[in-house]
Amino acid sequence: MPPEGDGFARRAGALLRSAANDLKRDDEHAERDLGLERGTFRSYTDGQRPLDWELIRRAAEVWPLNERDLLPAHDDCPRGLAVMREKDSMAGARVLSRAGRPYYEYRDTAMSRIASYRPEWIRMLQVVGDDEADNPLVQWNRGHLLYQFTYFVGPVNYYCRWEGRSRCVPMETGDSVWGLPFAPHSFAARTDAEPAYILALTYGGGLTGDAQRELAVLGRSAAHALALPVTADPSVTARMIRSFMDAGALTATELAGRTGLPQRRTEALVGGAEPAGPDELALLAFGLGVSVRDLLPPRTGTDGGVAIQHARDARRWELPGEDGRPAYLVTRLAGDPLHPHTSALQLDVLGSDAARPSPLTTYQHQYVYVLGREGVRVRWEFAGEHFEEVLEAGASAYIRPQVPVTFTAPDGGRPRLLLLRIAGAVTPEVRHALGTMAAGGPDRYIAEDRLWYSKEGN
Numbered sequence: 001m002p003p004e005g006d007g008f009a010r011r012a013g014a015l016l017r018s019a020a021n022d023l024k025r026d027d028e029h030a031e032r033d034l035g036l037e038r039g040t041f042r043s044y045t046d047g048q049r050p051l052d053w054e055l056i057r058r059a060a061e062v063w064p065l066n067e068r069d070l071l072p073a074h075d076d077c078p079r080g081l082a083v084m085r086e087k088d089s090m091a092g093a094r095v096l097s098r099a100g101r102p103y104y105e106y107r108d109t110a111m112s113r114i115a116s117y118r119p120e121w122i123r124m125l126q127v128v129g130d131d132e133a134d135n136p137l138v139q140w141n142r143g144h145l146l147y148q149f150t151y152f153v154g155p156v157n158y159y160c161r162w163e164g165r166s167r168c169v170p171m172e173t174g175d176s177v178w179g180l181p182f183a184p185h186s187f188a189a190r191t192d193a194e195p196a197y198i199l200a201l202t203y204g205g206g207l208t209g210d211a212q213r214e215l216a217v218l219g220r221s222a223a224h225a226l227a228l229p230v231t232a233d234p235s236v237t238a239r240m241i242r243s244f245m246d247a248g249a250l251t252a253t254e255l256a257g258r259t260g261l262p263q264r265r266t267e268a269l270v271g272g273a274e275p276a277g278p279d280e281l282a283l284l285a286f287g288l289g290v291s292v293r294d295l296l297p298p299r300t301g302t303d304g305g306v307a308i309q310h311a312r313d314a315r316r317w318e319l320p321g322e323d324g325r326p327a328y329l330v331t332r333l334a335g336d337p338l339h340p341h342t343s344a345l346q347l348d349v350l351g352s353d354a355a356r357p358s359p360l361t362t363y364q365h366q367y368v369y370v371l372g373r374e375g376v377r378v379r380w381e382f383a384g385e386h387f388e389e390v391l392e393a394g395a396s397a398y399i400r401p402q403v404p405v406t407f408t409a410p411d412g413g414r415p416r417l418l419l420l421r422i423a424g425a426v427t428p429e430v431r432h433a434l435g436t437m438a439a440g441g442p443d444r445y446i447a448e449d450r451l452w453y454s455k456e457g458n
């Protein structure tokens, strides 16, 4: 367990208060339900007294909630940015064998309990002499839950399998790939004469956490029924429309009446036989009482479960600093519209320590890895304080959302960074909810500190 001087007890208390409010229990009734001494509930909700396991167990027993609902997250990044040095990555190195032979060397890099990253530095120990997908020396995995962004360094062969078709893609330094969950894959070195490794940056996105727990309870048939395919086919939008019709117990006749669309046309759109035009989508959204975006499927550019970006044809652009001079050369790495809130970038740092790059700020969680052998100076601001560190070669870092950072070259060289930015659980839906709460709502949402009404009245 990490140290709990991080506000853990206070956040736990706020969750207990929030849960009691949701269940319409005032202090007295909560005490009765939970078997607490009279007048003590408040000392738990204000964080004075830590929630013990017995209290959590009792709450999950007598109230319709889960133990997890009362357990807050740990804050292991109290300075806004947390660094993992190369020597610490190396200290945890482990070699895993496949078919009795050493296959990969793994090293952990920067992770935080706040974000779903599981980023590994992985060296390929198996050398192959060809680019054949069926090379028997290649040991495939069974695929895994986490999305995987991979950045390649050196002569690495990438193997991927989708719907029974296997292929091998020879990669060079700077190439990258983004892949969907549970697709089997593998990696091997084309030579042992030079380093061949990858940054395998896996992350859960919205898949880990509450959605996984909910579906695990709902079961297989619900999970299959709830899966929405992603194709350009009009049947996908039709499925979204039918979902909202089910939700509102609507008939095509009623929908036609609400939208003014002809009955026969409405039936064709609901059945997915024909695509809806923009005006029709707006009418359908109005009739269903939703926004047009709720009817639109996402787009994917994946082919065979992966989106590959070779360095040789990647987009590159310069980002100017406050003095107008180029501060960074940015290269766009692999990604997919299916994950609009994931951005993978390679950043060449052009400015020396004397330069004044504009701070980079994003709403995403951010992972940084120092590529090459040149270190970089990182400066950031968090909670009104200014910090700086030098990240040497092989170091990695996690940066909280909304933390402004700058990178400069302490030795006047041109350090190169890998950035992987991902969304957490704060989806656009949650951001819109925060933005539409009544005054003071967001503050109480993250730290409920009061009963939902006043005992004294008004």
Ligand SMILES: [Fe+2]
Residues within 6 Å of the ligand: 144, 148, 185, 200
């Ligand atoms: Fe993997």
